[in-house]
Amino acid sequence: MNYFVTTSIPYVNGPPHIGHALEFIMADVLARAARAEKKPVIFSTGTDEHGGKIADKAAEVGKDVKIFADEMSQQFRGLAKALNISNDRFIRTTDAGHEQRAQIIWKNLAKDIYKGTYVGLYCTGCEAFVTEPVAKENKGTCPHHQKPYEKLEEENYFFKLSVYAPEILKAIESGSFEILPQSRKHEILHVIKSGLEDISISRPKEKLTWGIAVPGDENQVMYVWFEALMNYLTVLGYPEHDDYLKFWPANVQVVGKDILRFHAAIWPGMLLGLGLPLPKKLYVHGFITVNNQKMSKSLGNVIPPQDIINAYGVDAMRYYFLRHIPAYDDGDFSWAKLHAAYNNELANELGNCVQRTAAMIVSYQKGIIGDSPPPEHDIAAYSEALEHCRFDRALDEVWDQVRGLNQYIDEQKPWEINKQGDSEHLREVLAYQVSCLLQIAELLAPLLPETATKIQYIFGEGVVRPIEGTLFPRKEHTPDAANVSEAPGK
């Protein structure tokens, strides 16, 4: 019954971009949908703040690390707020509670932790070692960071991930640990079948001070990834808090495709080491391109989420990201596409439908809405879509209803019924329109909460209550931001 949903926690090495926004929005839909079913929900997000890269970044801008992390974290908190994200928790890996509990987790994993020497090629950008073949293929330079790999030999603690490979495999294959979409499931199964090696989970303190101390060893700090994953437990108050006892395992964990391995191999291994059940579902979303180009600073096409919200509003942004970014695939954003979706679908189809219905009731019936039996639309496809995190399909289903309602209005022609003076029939038709809109609002609530609330406000009390302006006023031109963002960057 209890429902626990998480996003991955963004690494605070740069400001939020639309990829972060996508993940926040998707997880938010799941949380809101669960609350709508009257389930007790904990929805957590937060920020991942340790590691050498953050320390370097802070040094670069001449700030104290903690202050830098504070500021960055604040930006993500701000993004969640701006997107109308309903998270119950916002955990930071620099929270005292997380740090303490992470050490408890480490101790509880002690039987699977041993000390060893790691020799390998390391990229400070990725904060990861790479295998020899990969390094060779990249000609000794990390393609992501344009930095040469450094040969490192160091004492590390290791986690016996290899021991758990068979059990992880079984959980994924059987579906007790479900991975969506299926293509990602196949992908990770392939990785696991080809063998999981034990992983290095600490770094010598002399090289890295910005991290959580390894219990009982002054000279080592936890590797940032290993520790960051623990947030899903520490946020609930593992090991003793009531929330932890009631809400673990997570119902859904939402992550991006780049961190599949961490969440579908390493994380399950850690949980098995702790003797805990695995999450029920891992939903893996794709990436967003801008005008079919990869987002990058050098191309100058990075779009701050706030720009979109400022230009079109929160729900328009949520709408585009949920419906026009495929839930099981990569997607593309452009101001032109957003503009078209906004005008055609939000303003013309939905907004205008609300408007014409309200206007007729006001002018024909002094705003009084009659009674109507609820519409008998089959919402199974909608529910199933949400169950499978197919947010795009879910909105398709809602829009079928919006279109259907517009057709109904044109077939019934309430304006003619009004002229004929059949007030009883008119009342029935208009009341039915309202029940349809209220159902649409209900379905929309997890996806576009603000819009749903407005529709419910207008029609929910038996009398049409006007709102200021219209739901989605048409926009004639794309905003200035469009020109800026679509200009070739330098």
Added chain:
RNA sequence: GGCAGGGUAGCUCAGUUGGUUAGAGCACAGGACUCAUAAGCCUGGGGUCACGAGUUCAAAUCUCGUCCCUGCUACCA
């Protein structure tokens, strides 16, 4: 190289176990209407379903081959 998934209307895609003239949205063209945010509704044009062969009464759908695209993974015995 291996594994996986794709290549369907100008664009984005849907097409269940092979079965009637291959669908939707956007874009485009035309029409009837007027309650509404010059919105909505109706109609229409447009596809050798990547290519070649095969199985079948029948293939977008199954088999084999070829060419492209994407993702993961790998040259260690």
